[in-house]
Structures are given as C-alpha cells and as structure tokens.
Amino acid sequence: MQLLEAALAGDRRALARLLSWVENGAPEGREALATLFPRTGQAHVIGITGSPGAGKSTLVGKLARELRQRVPRLAIVAVDPSSPFSGGALLGDRLRMQDLAADAGIFIRSMASRGHPGGIAYATRDVVLLLDAVGFPVILVETVGAGQAQVEVARIAHTVVLVEAPGMGDEVQALKAGLMEIADIIVVNKADRPEARQTVRALQSAYFGVTTTGHHGPRADEPLEVVAGWETPILQTAAIENQGLTELVEAITAHRQYLESSGRWELRRRLHARAEVETWLQRHLLLLVEQRVGEERFAAAVEAVLRREKDPATAAQELLAPLLKP
Amino acid sequence: MERKIRVLIAKPGLDGHDRGAKVVARALRDAGMEVIYTGLRQTPVMVAEAALQEDVDVVGLSILSGAHMALVPRILDELRQRGLDAVPVFVGGIIPADDVPALKELGVTEVFGPGTNTQTIVSFIHQTIGA
Numbered sequence: 075m076q077l078l079e080a081a082l083a084g085d086r087r088a089l090a091r092l093l094s095w096v097e098n099g100a101p102e103g104r105e106a107l108a109t110l111f112p113r114t115g116q117a118h119v120i121g122i123t124g125s126p127g128a129g130k131s132t133l134v135g136k137l138a139r140e141l142r143q144r145v146p147r148l149a150i151v152a153v154d155p156s157s158p159f160s161g162g163a164l165l166g167d168r169l170r171m172q173d174l175a176a177d178a179g180i181f182i183r184s185m186a187s188r189g190h191p192g193g194i195a196y197a198t199r200d201v202v203l204l205l206d207a208v209g210f211p212v213i214l215v216e217t218v219g220a221g222q223a224q225v226e227v228a229r230i231a232h233t234v235v236l237v238e239a240p241g242m243g244d245e246v247q248a249l250k251a252g253l254m255e256i257a258d259i260i261v262v263n264k265a266d267r268p269e270a271r272q273t274v275r276a277l278q279s280a281y282f283g284v285t286t287t288g289h290h291g292p293r294a295d296e297p298l299e300v301v302a303g304w305e306t307p308i309l310q311t312a313a314i315e316n317q318g319l320t321e322l323v324e325a326i327t328a329h330r331q332y333l334e335s336s337g338r339w340e341l342r343r344r345l346h347a348r349a350e351v352e353t354w355l356q357r358h359l360l361l362l363v364e365q366r367v368g369e370e371r372f373a374a375a376v377e378a379v380l381r382r383e384k385d386p387a388t389a390a391q392e393l394l395a396p397l398l399k400p
Numbered sequence: 401m402e403r404k405i406r407v408l409i410a411k412p413g414l415d416g417h418d419r420g421a422k423v424v425a426r427a428l429r430d431a432g433m434e435v436i437y438t439g440l441r442q443t444p445v446m447v448a449e450a451a452l453q454e455d456v457d458v459v460g461l462s463i464l465s466g467a468h469m470a471l472v473p474r475i476l477d478e479l480r481q482r483g484l485d486a487v488p489v490f491v492g493g494i495i496p497a498d499d500v501p502a503l504k505e506l507g508v509t510e511v512f513g514p515g516t517n518t519q520t521i522v523s524f525i526h527q528t529i530g531a
Binding site: 086087090091093094098156157159160161162163164165166168169172175176181182183184186188 | 441
C-alpha cells in the first residue's frame with residue numbers, strides 16, 4: 075500500500091488519511107493496522123483525563139511542548155463528544171494548543187466520540203496503534219470531559235494523569251471508585267486559585283498511605299511479581315502560567331521508570347493485548363450473531379418483549395439457542 | 401463503516417469577532433458534521449497544518465477584518481504546498497461584492513456574506529463534496 079509506505083517515511087498527509095480510514099473502520103484501515111501491527115508496542119501512551127473545564131486541553135498543550143524537549147516527535151489524540159442528536163461534533167481542543175502549530179514534530183488529531191460511552195472513541199485504540207506504528211515515541215490521549223465512571227482510557231494508556239480543578243468536592247469524592255482509582259498521577263490544575271489548597275489537602279488525605287499497585291492491578295492468573303508500589307503523586311499546576319510542568323514531566327518519567335523496573339510495563343502490555351483481543355472477539359461475535367439471527371427473528375423477539383410475553387434475557391437466549399447447537 | 405464529513409472552521413487574521421464562525425460551526429455540528437474549530441487569530445500556516453492533520457473534507461474561513469485579499473491567497477498557497485489543492489475552501493464574513501470574483505479566481509469555491517442562512521452552507525458542503 076502506497077499510502078502506508080509514505081506514512082512510514084514521515085509523510086504527514088498520508089498519515090492523516092490513514093488515520094481517517096482507521097477511524098472510519100474502512101477496510102483499508104484494517105489492512106494497514108494488520109500490516110503495521112508488528113511495529114507497535116514502542117510508544118509511551120499517556121492518558122489525560124478529568125472533568126470538563128478542568129483545563130485538560132491547555133495542560134496537554136503545555137505538557138506536549140515540555141515533553142518535546144526530550145523526544146523528537148510527539149502525537150496528541152484529543153477526543154470530544156459527539157452529539158447524541160445529530161451525530162455531529164464540535165472538536166475544540168486545538169483551540170487551546172495554538173502555540174504548537176509551528177512545531178513540525180507535533181501531530182495533533184481531533185476525534186469525535188461517535189456515541190462511545192467510555193470517555194474515548196471506539197477507534198481511539200486503533201488510532202493510537204497507528205501513531206505508535208509510524209514511530210511516535212510519546213502519544214498523549216486526551217479524553218472527553220470525563221465523569222466518575224469513564225475509565226476506558228486506562229485500557230490504552232500506560233500512564234494516566236487525572237486533572238482536577240480546584241473545588242472538586244470533599245475527601246469522600248476522592249475516595250469513590252472509578253476515575254480516581256485509575257490515576258497514576260493526579261494534577262490539581264489552576265493551582266493559582268485560592269481554593270486549590272483545600273482540594274490538594276482533600277486529595278492528600280484520601281490518598282495518604284495508599285500505595286496503589288497500578289490501575290490494571292495484578293490478576294490471580296498473572297504471575298508477575300510486584301517489586302514496589304507506586305505512590306500516586308498529587309501535583310499542582312497552573313498550565314496557562316507554565317507552572318508545575320517540569321514536575322509533571324518528571325512524574326511521568328518516573329512513572330515509566332517504575333513501570334519498567336517493576337515489570338509492570340510488560341504486565342500492562344500483556345493486559346492491553348488481552349483487552350484488544352477481547353474487544354475484537356466481541357465485535358466479530360456480535361456481527362456474526364447479528365448475521366445468523368437475522369433481522370426478522372430479532373424484530374420478533376423485540377415485539378415479544380414489548381408485549382411483555384417474554385423477558386429480554388429469555389428472548390435473547392432463545393435467539394442464540396439455535397446457533398449454539400453443534 | 402462510519403463516515404462523517406469533517407470541516408475545519410478557522411478564523412484567520414487579527415479581528416476578534418468570532419460570533420459568525422461559532423454560529424456556522426454549531427449549525428454544521430447540528431447537521432451531523434464533525435467540526436474542528438480552531439478559534440481566533442490563525443496564521444495561514446496554522447490553518448493549513450490543521451487542515452492537513454485533521455484530514456478535513458472542506459475548509460471554512462471567517463474573515464471580517466477586510467484583509468481577505470491578503471490572507472486568502474496565502475492560505476491557499478500553504479494548502480497547495482501541502483498537497484491539499486483538492487480541498488474546497490469557502491469564505492464567510494464581510495466581503496465586498498467586487499472581491500468575490502477575484503477570490504473565486506484564486507480558487508475559493510464559494511463566498512457567503514452576512515445573513516446567509518446556515519442551511520445554505522450545509523447544502524453547499526453536501527453538494528461540493530458529494531456526500
């Protein structure tokens with residue numbers, strides 16, 4: 075494939091087109107990923123998540139500039155939500171990354187979530203794989219403004235940075251499960267505001283003495299041994315004022331070193347690989363079942379549930395039953 | 401396979417009036433398009449780079465400063481240098497009628513003045529890119 079060769083040689087336009095194919099799930103995109111897959115697994119993928127308005131985009135822009143002093147190239151994937159009504163989207167993350175435009179070593183791609191609920195798009199994983207394959211050593215993934223349960227970025231990132239704004243709530247919020255748990259690094263942005271100190275204190279007391287084992291946690295069937303725990307640092311930044319960025323870069327670097335020295339880099343790669351196979355298994359399976367069941371039987375099942383003749387679990391089971399006979 | 405129309409809405413030049421650009425961006429969003437909105441004070445290089453990296457189907461420029469005859473040729477040139485000759489460009493804003501033929505001569509596909517119905521722009525994009 076000509077475009078693929080060009081993208082590997084550093085042609086940014088070819089890369090942009092390939093990214094569209096991958097994002098759209100086009101056959102050419104699948105083919106490119108299949109060919110390039112052996113080249114993936116090199117990049118350090120850093121997820122940036124947090125609630126809307128916490129300052130993620132601005133922080134990502136500043137962080138990218140800081141990181142670029144250490145790496146020759148860097149990619150940013152910025153996800154914004156799609157409208158549940160029109161399917162359209164307003165992708166505004168570039169707006170806060172203006173000063174990166176002059177840097178040819180930085181490639182920014184905006185993505186709409188396209189109805190996917192986990193804080194990233196369905197195709198974000200594949201877009202990241204492609205960027206990894208063409209040789210970006212660092213990839214920043216900015217999620218949509220995320221709520222408590224939008225934790226999917228942890229399935230594609232090695233390091234997750236959670237961005238909080240001052241006034242996020244009390245200690246109990248910080249103790250809740252979900253988004254807070256997947257953070258490898260917590261950043262209180264807009265730290266020049268007076269409420270920031272209180273937020274930092276609430277987070278510190280919630281995290282005091284907590285040594286996490288990383289957000290993928292060892293499973294019973296994963297024999298890798300944990301060398302040492304990672305203590306989630308709580309940092310303060312004022313991205314617009316360029317404050318706290320060096321410390322953030324140092325924390326990210328330290329986290330990567332921790333992952334490597336503790337064997338967790340390998341573990342995460344293994345878990346990511348498993349997640350990828352699982353995802354595709356589900357996609358293929360769903361397609362297969364849809365084809366085999368057929369629209370007519372599916373519609374009939376929906377009708378039966380609608381008339382309260384059958385409960386949905388039974389209806390689904392009955393649709394599957396004939397497919398499961400040997 | 402899911403294919404969405406991707407549009408770059410950019411505001412080159414130094415004037416700070418982005419109301420029009422935002423109205424258009426929102427209308428295109430509501431028409432099911434993915435709009436990359438880059439905000440104020442874009443240089444020609446920034447516009448062209450965004451168009452390239454985002455692989456957009458069409459570029460919309462909002463210019464109210466009167467500098468369109470200076471800015472548009474430079475933007476088209478930057479697009480050309482990146483091999484994006486085939487990407488249609490439309491311009492909105494305050495453009496004197498006398499300048500419209502000159503802009504089209506340069507390669508601008510369409511010019512929309514103040515008061516244009518946003519539906520007209522939506523239809524224009526569908527027609528131009530044939531989707």
